[in-house]
Amino acid sequence: MSGLIECRDLVKTYTMGDQTVRALDGVSLDIAPGDYVAIMGASGSGKSTLMNLMGALDRPTSGSLRIAGEELAGLDADRLAAFRNRTIGFVFQQFNLLPRTSALENAALPLVYAGVAPAERRQRALARLEQVGLGERTDHHPSQLSGGQQQRVAIARALVNDPKILLADEPTGALDSQTSDDIMGIFDTLNREGITIILVTHEQEVADHARRQIVFRDGQILEDRS
């Protein structure tokens, strides 16, 4: 086994009142380095739960989850935070940029928690903003940027720490179709350059950018096609 992500019998249950919901019901899955994966499924299918686990935002109820050779199942909150910081880049549907904070500072945020010095933070954030085509407006606040530009800042932020995996949760969900194409174009380029990308989406059009599509239903893999 040489997967970048190795899931073995992953189970995640939630307790809602007196009911126990099995959001993930024994999922085993490998994702190779450099892969471009779309995870699909209706809401409640378990795709978001898997996304949260693979993003090291949550811990499985049982089973094993190894990412980049590290077992996440037993890590505490702070170790998970450190792991996210150096391994995962997140892109969210709602961008989640800090308001009243410049594009440059937003893009540099993960470096703050990595303990990188201010001068280097600035330099690395600038490079990533240029990479996503936003070299001009680095001192603008999110409210002065279009949706597409905001998502570019968010992608620059996801990339700034040189992560192994880019996790994008409905990255085009809040964008018009033209801008969506531009953003997906950025993801395509990034994947060609070697970064592993995992997209969570319910849009087939977006999923078609990926090389591998995994469809979830009722907490289990329904379909896994390359």
Place this chain on the structure above:
Amino acid sequence: MNLLSSLRVALIALRVNALRSALAMLGVIIGVASVIVLVSISEGTKRAVEEQIASFGANLLIIRPGSSMFGGRRGGAGTADPLTDGDVQAIRNEIAGLAGVSGEVSSASTVVFGGVNWSTRIQGVNPDYFSARGWTIADGRAFSGAEETSGRRYALVGQTIITELFDGADPLGQSIRIGGQPFEVIGTLARKGETSWGQDQDDVIFAPLNTVRQRFGAGIQVTRRDAVQTVYADIAPGESTSRVIADIQDLLRIRREIAPGAEDDFNVGSLAEFIRARNETESQLGLLLAVGAGIVLLVGGIGIMNIMLVSVTERTREIGLRLAVGAKRRDVRNQFLIESIVLCLIGGLAGLVAGVGGTLVYAEVGQLEIVIDPMIVGIAIGASAMVGVFFGLYPAHRASRLDPIEALRFE
């Protein structure tokens, strides 16, 4: 995340809601300001008291005859047998730990020099009196013990006498007439100013005790030729006041043949303790005010906590994002704690300015002595930082315990 970046983030967050931040600070501002006004005024009062005590003689005991008993009827204060030269001698010789002992008799009289006359107090004292009561000889000299016993007509004059009688000219060696009798001025006394109740302490002439008693006996109303009205005993530095008082009481009870179990017919009092006791009431008032200031700070702190809780809730998504990109729990906690401390420190500094201003206004309007101690800067910073930490801890802790997934989903 280092301190500097945390500070910047905190300042940005506070500036975004400038008005809200200012209102939240108000409690801390008022609290710190009232603490500072309080400290300055109570320090001022304390200094005034100490100055008063020092001007009387810092460790002075006053011994006076008490009330007498006539078949069950008690007379007023001072009606018991007077103290005598013998008592003064005995106290001087037998009580350990005294720097000086002096009797005093006092008489009102008219003083004449050239064509000018002035009514003043003539006080007959022993040479120890000057150091015991904190008088400094400005010019000339005091009289000696021998000159006192032999009844020399020497006088030492206060500054008011120099102004009123000599029109500011040098009185040394001049002959003045006190109650019609010639006295030679051998010394002048340094200015002491007014007592707290407005008596001019410098309007006085000192002469040897024996001289005053012999020459003005009628004005003094004493029943014995060797009587003194008051005895002053100056306790040496480092000696126990209560021990000296007890020793003097024991000595005088024997000398005055008071039966065991009977009440003293004399009083031994400490002026410093009397003045301090009088100021006890004032310091209790100060305590009450301090409690008030503490309550204002407490309320201010609750305001800070409230606004920090609002801030945490408002910025739940921001917290979620920070956690997602790698913030540790302590990073989030410190961020909000620093924000709370910064909020309080700004309030504290504003309170410092308001407090110093308020104190100055109070001193101007109330004509009261104040002491603005540099220490209040420490108080302002210390008190506000403490409020910031104490009331910021819970909101900061709450922020740091948020679940990143829940926080990111928060609307």
